[in-house]
Amino acid sequence: MKKIWIKTVNLILIIGIIFAYNQMVLYRQKAEEVNSLKAQLIDAKTMLKNAENKIKTEDTAESEDEEAQNSESKYKDGTYKGQAKGFGGMVVVEVTISQGQIENVNVISADKEDKAYFEMATGVIDEIMESQSADVDTVSGATFSSNGIINAVKQGLEKAEAKQ
Amino acid sequence: MKNITPKMKKKLNIYLRLAIQIVFFLIMPSIFTTAFSGVKYIFTQIGNGQSIELTSFVTVLIVLCIYTIVFGRFFCGFACAFGSVGDWVHEIYLIICKKIKKKPVIINETIRKKLSLVKYMILAAIVIACFCGVYSKTKGWSPWEVFSMLLSGNFKLSAYVPAIIILLLIILGMAVCERFFCRFLCPMGAVFSILPILPIFSLGREREQCINGCRACTNKCPSDIELPNLGTDIQSGECFMCQKCIDICPKANVRTSMKKIRGNEIAFTLVKVALLITLMKIAGV
Numbered sequence: 013m014k015k016i017w018i019k020t021v022n023l024i025l026i027i028g029i030i031f032a033y034n035q036m037v038l039y040r041q042k043a044e045e046v047n048s049l050k051a052q053l054i055d056a057k058t059m060l061k062n063a064e065n066k067i068k069t070e071d072t073a074e075s076e077d078e079e080a081q082n083s084e085s086k087y088k089d090g091t092y093k094g095q096a097k098g099f100g101g102m103v104v105v106e107v108t109i110s111q112g113q114i115e116n117v118n119v120i121s122a123d124k125e126d127k128a129y130f131e132m133a134t135g136v137i138d139e140i141m142e143s144q145s146a147d148v149d150t151v152s153g154a155t156f157s158s159n160g161i162i163n164a165v166k167q168g169l170e171k172a173e174a175k176q
Numbered sequence: 177m178k179n180i181t182p183k184m185k186k187k188l189n190i191y192l193r194l195a196i197q198i199v200f201f202l203i204m205p206s207i208f209t210t211a212f213s214g215v216k217y218i219f220t221q222i223g224n225g226q227s228i229e230l231t232s233f234v235t236v237l238i239v240l241c242i243y244t245i246v247f248g249r250f251f252c253g254f255a256c257a258f259g260s261v262g263d264w265v266h267e268i269y270l271i272i273c274k275k276i277k278k279k280p281v282i283i284n285e286t287i288r289k290k291l292s293l294v295k296y297m298i299l300a301a302i303v304i305a306c307f308c309g310v311y312s313k314t315k316g317w318s319p320w321e322v323f324s325m326l327l328s329g330n331f332k333l334s335a336y337v338p339a340i341i342i343l344l345l346i347i348l349g350m351a352v353c354e355r356f357f358c359r360f361l362c363p364m365g366a367v368f369s370i371l372p373i374l375p376i377f378s379l380g381r382e383r384e385q386c387i388n389g390c391r392a393c394t395n396k397c398p399s400d401i402e403l404p405n406l407g408t409d410i411q412s413g414e415c416f417m418c419q420k421c422i423d424i425c426p427k428a429n430v431r432t433s434m435k436k437i438r439g440n441e442i443a444f445t446l447v448k449v450a451l452l453i454t455l456m457k458i459a460g461v
Binding site: 016017019020022023030033034037038041 | 218226370372373375413
């Protein structure tokens with residue numbers, strides 16, 4: 013009966029190693045994803061800071077009228093709806109503009125999206141608000157839902173531009 | 177069923193096995209390559225540093241391994257298309273030998289024992305090749321691929337000359353020596369014989385009741401297995417569960433640990449067949 017135990021232990025070892033390997037790879041893949049997202053976030057933040065600094069220096073140098081700045085802004089204040097195709101169906105969002113800035117993006121409906129994927133994809137909303145533009149990268153692994161949100165926001169922003 | 181003589185029973189078992197082999201050959205001839213593709217897939221993925229997903233290959237491999245752990249290598253003995261072809265070729269060879277009144281060639285037993293280690297080397301070589309990502313360079317050398325192509329009616333074999341030569345040599349070997357490929361060369365067989373086979377349904381003999389010095393079962397066995405005493409040891413991983421030893425024993429000493437199966441071997445075999453077909457259908461063959 014010794015043989016069967018040796019063989020059993022061997023089999024468990026092999027399965028264990030393969031299983032542990034698999035978990036390790038999955039963990040590493042997730043860690044890589046998180047890192048790349050973090051890097052994107054830092055990029056966006058530095059861009060924002062640079063932009064703020066630029067505005068400040070322009071303010072002090074030219075001491076411009078506030079009204080003039082407002083008229084320079086691309087968007088008119090208000091809330092605008094936009095929709096686009098996501099993974100399973102339409103994604104509808106509401107973009108709020110105040111003082112010419114994208115202040116908020118609300119998802120109104122995304123009925124046919126996969127929950128887990130859509131959750132991942134909502135990461136693009138933060139990026140959109142930080143970069144004040146809908147030209148952002150999609151979340152990897154949730155490309156379709158990301159594009160749904162991005163394109164819906166784009167449509168909303170177009171309406172905001174047209175109203176001027 | 178009571179008035180069936182042992183000789184008739186033996187004949188019945190031979191025909192039953194032949195019928196089961198033909199059924200499997202016709203409805204699912206690709207299980208052995210599918211399962212082995214699972215082995216190759218796992219090691220290719222590890223070599224690439226990628227995750228192993230539960231593809232249909234891996235599912236078939238896992239199901240077949242669990243089945244083998246429970247029932248022994250019943251798949252090899254009754255369901256593997258390649259093994260079946262080997263059995264048929266060997267039978268034809270024996271018939272021809274009888275017709276031309278020549279003694280069949282027999283490979284020396286010590287050589288046979290040594291040759292049975294070759295399959296582990298083949299398995300190791302393939303696994304390492306997959307791991308290193310060079311397996312694709314062996315295209316045109318796999319006799320199984322040619323065999324599968326022939327079964328599916330694909331005759332564009334010009335790129336497979338080495339594989340065809342190997343396949344012909346294997347068929348020659350299988351003709352001369354029963355289960356030549358399965359015992360000596362089959363990498364999937366190597367995987368199976370590493371598995372711990374549970375002693376529930378595996379065969380053993382009640383040695384104290386044997387006729388003194390009788391070696392009928394060992395002589396009949398295509399793998400030269402000396403059956404263990406019932407319940408004392410596990411069955412060798414080399415056993416194909418062909419069950420020829422049960423029929424050859426003059427005292428009906430060979431049986432599984434389950435007493436109820438004795439005398440109901442045919443029903444038990446049919447249950448195993450039905451279970452294997454169901455499992456393979458679920459696994460997606």
